Amino acid sequence: MSQDRISREDVQHLAQLARLRLSDEDVERFSKQLSSIVEYMEVLNTIDTSNVAPLYSPAQHDIQYRKDEAVHVRTREQVLANAPEKDENYFIVPRIV
Secondary structure: OOOOOOOHHHHHHHHHHOOOOOOHHHHHHHHHHHHHHHHHHHHHHOOOOOOOOOOOOOOOOOOOOOOOOOOOOOOHHHHHOOOOOEEOOEEOOOOOO
């Protein structure tokens, strides 16, 4: 596996697609970094995973059910207390036309 798997031209093309300006040093560094990532992925591809069940999440999720009840936790006055502009029971917002 060669270090030139992702060429400078590939990096420059990707940078152009992403509308990025990269210096020559950045292009060289990204070429090496991306090549090492691809090489590592190739190492992982050699591992036999045929007998391994897919893992959809690393955490075990127990579903917590609760009753779906409407609860009023704030009064209208509390909600309107921090409004920059209000008119008795309503928020006043800028007109958008």
